[in-house]
Amino acid sequence: MDGLLSTHINMQNNYLQLALNKVGQTYNDRDxxxxxxxxxxxxKVPVNDGSRWSTDPEKLIDQMDHLLGVLQATPGDILFWGTQNKPYExxxxxxxxxxxxxxxxxHQVRIQTLSKSWYPSIAGSIM
Incomplete structure (x- = not known):
């Protein structure tokens, strides 16, 4: 495996693990x-353009390395609900x-199940 690819996969797994460690915690806002x-x-996952990761879904989708279909998502990819131009979740x-x-x-961090009534429209990869 290429060293750069290995580094990116480790970063992706690291931030996923950080998120999983927050399961059950109450988050002050539902953002x-x-x-x-x-x-x-x-x-410490770097943004491709050297900026800081945005909290705004519209800007965050632009910061993805590439977009893909939800069925192609792998653990650590980011799921977006809404449209590519107007994601809301x-x-x-x-x-x-x-x-x-x-x-x-x-307002709790939870592991949730994708369903037909609550299904993302697009996925984004950070690498």
Whole structure:
């Protein structure tokens, strides 16, 4: 495996693990964009353009290395609900049809299940 690719995979796993360690914690606001960006910043995952990870879903989707279909998502990819130009919710794909995000009603970080009624429209990779 290429050294750079290995480094990126380790970073992706690191920020996913940081997010998983927050399961059950109450998050002051239900802002999933802020939650995702904080995990990326804390894990020191670099942004391609050298800026800081945005908390705004519209800006965060632009910061992805590349976009892909939800069915191609792998653990650590970021899921977006809404359209590419107007995403309104974000989660981190865990695998096995699950994602981690701040729950909209309880404000707790939870592992949630993708469903037909709550399915993302696009996924983004940080590498």
């Amino acid at each position: 999933s964009g802020r939650f995702v960006s904080q995990q990326l910043i804390h894990a 974000i989660g981190i794909y865990v695998g096995g049809n699950h994602f981690i995000a701040v729950h909209r009603r309880t």
